[in-house]
Amino acid sequence: MKSAPFEHHEPETVDEAVSLLESLDDPTILAGGQSLVPMLRFRLANPDVVVDINGVDSLDYLREEDGHLRLGALARHADVEDSALIDEKYGSFADAAPLVADPQIRNRGTVVGSVAQADPKGDWGSILLAHEGDVIATGPDGDRAIPADEFFLLPYDTTLGEQELITEIRVPAPEANEGSAYHKLKRKTGDYAMAGVGVRLVFDDGVIESAGIGMTAVDITNARATDAEEHLEGERPSPDLFAKAGELAAEQSNPESDEHGGADYKERMVDVLTQRALGDAAERAGTVTVERRVTQ
Numbered sequence: 001m002k003s004a005p006f007e008h009h010e011p012e013t014v015d016e017a018v019s020l021l022e023s024l025d026d027p028t029i030l031a032g033g034q035s036l037v038p039m040l041r042f043r044l045a046n047p048d049v050v051v052d053i054n055g056v057d058s059l060d061y062l063r064e065e066d067g068h069l070r071l072g073a074l075a076r077h078a079d080v081e082d083s084a085l086i087d088e089k090y091g092s093f094a095d096a097a098p099l100v101a102d103p104q105i106r107n108r109g110t111v112v113g114s115v116a117q118a119d120p121k122g123d124w125g126s127i128l129l130a131h132e133g134d135v136i137a138t139g140p141d142g143d144r145a146i147p148a149d150e151f152f153l154l155p156y157d158t159t160l161g162e163q164e165l166i167t168e169i170r171v172p173a174p175e176a177n178e179g180s181a182y183h184k185l186k187r188k189t190g191d192y193a194m195a196g197v198g199v200r201l202v203f204d205d206g207v208i209e210s211a212g213i214g215m216t217a218v219d220i221t222n223a224r225a226t227d228a229e230e231h232l233e234g235e236r237p238s239p240d241l242f243a244k245a246g247e248l249a250a251e252q253s254n255p256e257s258d259e260h261g262g263a264d265y266k267e268r269m270v271d272v273l274t275q276r277a278l279g280d281a282a283e284r285a286g287t288v289t290v291e292r293r294v295t296q
C-alpha cells in the first residue's frame, strides 16, 4: 500500500521548522522515517502536512559540550555506533547502538526520532532515563529542557507540545568514577527488545553515590526502576547487592505476555539483564569487578 497524499515542507533552519509547526494545520515531523514511513504506508498515520527536518543541517551533530553529551535531532543510530567518543566514554550508548533494529534502519533512523516516537520497546528512552538526561524542545517561545522523567506519558504519547520540535537530547558527561551499560534481550537481529535494561552508576570512594536504571519493553513506557536505584545508593557493590537490585527491578516492571514470552519470563529477564548491566557499569567505572552470579 502507498501512503495517502500529503503536503511536504523542507525547512533548512530550526527557525523555519518552528514557524512551519506554528503556522500549519496539524503538521507531522519527519526525521529518519523508520517509524513514520511504515505507518504512512499502512495508512496508520494519515497526515495532511509533513515537515521534513532532514535539510536542517544544524541539527546533525553528536558532541560533548558544556558538560553534556549532546545529540542533535539528525544524529542517526549509526552515528552513535561509529563514534569514537561514544566508544571511549559512554558504555550504555555504545552497547545499545548496534542492537537497534538492523543496519539499514540504523543508517537512517535517528536517536531523537526514537525518543519522540515513545515506543516502550525503543531502547534510547531507557538510556535517557538511566542517565537522567533531558529532551530539548524548541517551539515558538524558544527552548525548554524536559527531564526524561517527565517526558514519557503513555505508549507513543509524550509531554512535547504540538508546536514543538525536539532539537536535541542530552545527558551529563561522565564523572571520573562513572560507568554505564545496556543489556537487551531480543529474538533475532532486527527485532525490538523483549526486555532491555540501561544502567548508570557513579561511585565515590568505592560506594555507589548515584544509580540510574531504565527499563525497555516491560511497561507502558520506558520506565525507571526506582526501588532498585534506592537500594543501590550508599552501598558498596557486591553480588548480593546486585542480585537484590535485579529482583527489585523485576518486581517494579509490568511486562505483558505475548507471542515472544510470558510476563513471568520477562520479569525474570529484567532481573538477569539488570544484574549484567550493573556488573558491566561497575567494571567500566574502574572501581570494582563484582563476581557474576548471572553470566553472559
Ligand SMILES: Cc1cc2nc3c(=O)[nH]c(=O)nc-3n(C[C@H](O)[C@H](O)[C@H](O)COP(=O)(O)OP(=O)(O)OC[C@H]3O[C@@H](n4cnc5c(N)ncnc54)[C@H](O)[C@@H]3O)c2cc1C
Pocket (backbone or CB within 6 Å): 028, 029, 030, 031, 032, 033, 034, 035, 036, 037, 038, 073, 099, 100, 101, 102, 105, 108, 109, 110, 111, 112, 113, 114, 115, 116, 117, 121, 122, 123, 124, 164, 165, 166, 167, 190, 191, 192, 193
Ligand atoms: C523493523 C524495525 C525494527 C526496529 N527496531 C528498533 C529497536 O530495536 N530499537 C529501537 O529503539 N527502535 C527500533 N526501531 C525504530 C527505529 O529506531 C526508528 O528509527 C525510530 O523509532 C524513529 O526514528 P526516525 O528518525 O526514523 O523517526 P521518524 O520515523 O521520522 O519519526 C518517528 C516519530 O517521531 C516524530 N519525530 C521524529 N523526529 C522528531 C523531532 N525531532 N521532534 C519531534 N518529533 C519527532 C515523528 O513525527 C514521528 O511521529 C525499529 C523500527 C523498525 C521499522
